[in-house]
Amino acid sequence: MNRMCWAASVVFGITSVALAASLGDSGRTVQLPPPPIWSENFDSVEDPALPPFWSSIRESGAMAVWRTQSPHLNSAPNSFVFRADGGTTEDQARAQYGVAINTAEYQGMQLQFYVFRYNFATEGTRLQPLVSDDFGRTWQVLETIEICGAPSLDVQHYSLALPAGWDYTPWLSVAFRGINGTSGLGMTMDSVVLTGTAAQVLNPSIGSTGTRMTITGRKFGAKSGKIAFVGAKASVKALEWTDTQIVCEVSKVPAGGATYAVAIQPALPKGTPQTLIVSGFTVSVPVPTLLSPSDVPSATGGAITIQGNYFGAKRGKVFLRYSGPKGVTLKACKATSWVMDPTTGVSTVLCTAPPMPAGDYTVVVENAVGSADVSDILTYTP
Numbered sequence: 326m327n328r329m330c331w332a333a334s335v336v337f338g339i340t341s342v343a344l345a346a347s348l349g350d351s352g353r354t355v356q357l358p359p360p361p362i363w364s365e366n367f368d369s370v371e372d373p374a375l376p377p378f379w380s381s382i383r384e385s386g387a388m389a390v391w392r393t394q395s396p397h398l399n400s401a402p403n404s405f406v407f408r409a410d411g412g413t414t415e416d417q418a419r420a421q422y423g424v425a426i427n428t429a430e431y432q433g434m435q436l437q438f439y440v441f442r443y444n445f446a447t448e449g450t451r452l453q454p455l456v457s458d459d460f461g462r463t464w465q466v467l468e469t470i471e472i473c474g475a476p477s478l479d480v481q482h483y484s485l486a487l488p489a490g491w492d493y494t495p496w497l498s499v500a501f502r503g504i505n506g507t508s509g510l511g512m513t514m515d516s517v518v519l520t521g522t523a524a525q526v527l528n529p530s531i532g533s534t535g536t537r538m539t540i541t542g543r544k545f546g547a548k549s550g551k552i553a554f555v556g557a558k559a560s561v562k563a564l565e566w567t568d569t570q571i572v573c574e575v576s577k578v579p580a581g582g583a584t585y586a587v588a589i590q591p592a593l594p595k596g597t598p599q600t601l602i603v604s605g606f607t608v609s610v611p612v613p614t615l616l617s618p619s620d621v622p623s624a625t626g627g628a629i630t631i632q633g634n635y636f637g638a639k640r641g642k643v644f645l646r647y648s649g650p651k652g653v654t655l656k657a658c659k660a661t662s663w664v665m666d667p668t669t670g671v672s673t674v675l676c677t678a679p680p681m682p683a684g685d686y687t688v689v690v691e692n693a694v695g696s697a698d699v700s701d702i703l704t705y706t707p
């Protein structure tokens with residue numbers, strides 16, 4: 326065993342954070358790891374196929390690189406195998422995850438994985454995890470890991486931080502390079518997980534016209550930039566803008582009710598790339614839940630109040646819907662007050678129900694996004 330090999334075993338070695346959490350130790354508080362941004366355990370495909378978006382590339386020498394069944398006692402059922410078949414030259418191959426990951430939403434990113442020896446020998450094989458922020462044109466080596474020891478005993482878990490500043494890079498690609506000089510040697514790699522905590526938080530992330538949301542994050546710049554819904558005609562007006570927080574108001578929304586990624590374009594420094602909050606903002610149709618009173622006199626009609634969520638700040642319309650002699654008929658109720666809390670979306674509409682023949686009527690709330698029926702029926706009493 327060479328010196329590099331020994332040092333790597335001491336510095337790294339298996340860690341227990343993820344294992345402790347998965348064991349469900351209920352007797353004490355377990356620090357759960359952050360949810361994975363992306364993960365792969367190589368278990369879902371049959372040899373010699375690779376999981377979706379993975380490819381294996383021979384870079385030099387005669388190293389064969391492929392995935393196989395149960396290659397290691399400690400890695401059930403499958404893992405990715407780098408195995409040198411060739412000879413004595415330095416064989417090199419790469420396993421690459423071919424879909425760029427939008428990492429602008431995360432910070433404190435860590436690439437975690439397990440590595441195992443494949444076959445017996447004294448000298449170490451090497452594994453290099455690589456990352457790219459330019460769609461794989463150039464790669465940066467995170468670490469050169471010497472892997473040694475008996476294959477069934479030496480399971481090593483690595484948790485590598487991304488280079489400084491890379492947790493805010495717009496896109497990230499991940500690859501692993503196996504390097505080996507001896508035929509029949511190699512390594513297997515399993516349970517690759519990219520973790521990180523949310524770098525940007527949108528609150529609230531659902532609303533309508535007039536919703537005031539706060540975006541918490543980093544590197545927004547000192548001067549107001551622009552905020553947009555991706556793929557939708559919407560207006561979002563910044564009310565406050567600091568390097569770490571933006572308060573903005575959704576002043577115009579697209580119709581239909583859908584979720585849109587939110588794009589933040591800092592103004593400073595010039596050339597700062599736009600970042601996306603992919604989880605996005607949901608534009609909701611009105612959600613009317615309560616009607617009071619539930620009955621009014623047929624001869625006079627009367628004032629009614631409708632409560633619910635996401636009615637929007639801009640005044641919409643309230644209708645009665647019923648089956649009349651000419652089929653489904655709408656009758657307007659004049660709205661006298663239309664209010665939505667800009668943060669919670671809690672909404673109240675006051676309106677006047679006109680005189681109508683006795684019977685049951687459905688009340689409909691409509692705004693620029695869409696319309697919805699109040700579940701309570703309005704009864705006109707004789």
Ligand SMILES: [Ca+2]
Binds near residue numbers: 367404515516
């Ligand atoms: Ca596996």
